[in-house]
Amino acid sequence: MSPPLITVVGSVNLDFVATARTLPSPGETVTGATLARYPGGKGANQALAAKRLGAEVRMIGRVGADSMADEALALLRAGGIDLAGVGVDASAPTGAALLAVAEDGENQIVVASGANHAIRPEHLPAVIDGALILQLEIPFDTIEAAVARATGFVCVNLAPAAEIPQAILDRADLLIANEGEADFYGPKLHKGDGLVAVTWGSRGAGLFRHGARVATAEPPEIVAVDTTGAGDTFVAALTLALLEGQAPKEALRFACAAGALTATRAGAQPSLPTRAEVEGILAR
């Protein structure tokens, strides 16, 4: 069987990560951190996660005409993602994210979208075949256009939470939200006919249809180092597992394990697991 084709339309960022003992409260200064830079962005993370787990992946996005772009795209390029749909916009810098990561792996993220906000509907192909994954770090009219042009399975990761047209929620075959995002959307999350996955961090995730729970899974026990990218891995893994025809419970277990593995390592893209790693931890 040939690997499923997934197109990701979404954000590409360079992450600047300060790791400290605790996260700052509003107005507080935390000292003693170490600084690192990693390729990130929810779209790019989901694209690379899907590829490492076994999909054929095309990325559509926008970066600036600057040196951050090369750094932000380096692991996608090395990972064999089709980047023909990633354009360069001279009017804005490459997207950047400032992350604070605490000892227990929790994080806070501030995103400076830059060129991610320059992805317009005209940058999309007329028809998007195969499966499509979207998140909410790019303009909503571009998301709407991508959904309208998709001929196959559509997954929308509702992160970060934002008011989006109900038509997007209704068309999605799979909506994915964390606890806070699920609270933000409330009952309208469950109005469509697609599946809805809600993640509960280290407590696992549930899969729902029309508001009724169809599956629940827990992640394997891990020691969290940095949770950045765990949600993105979950999105890619659940989409791929469902495309492969895995049963809901099995697909959710696969996605929880993939997300958990991501949290065991530092950085977004360097920590994305391979298929063999996920199958290995599931077999334990």
Ligand code: RIB
């Ligand atoms: O989901 C994690 C990602 O969110 C980070 O890589 C950061 O770039 C932000 O987009």
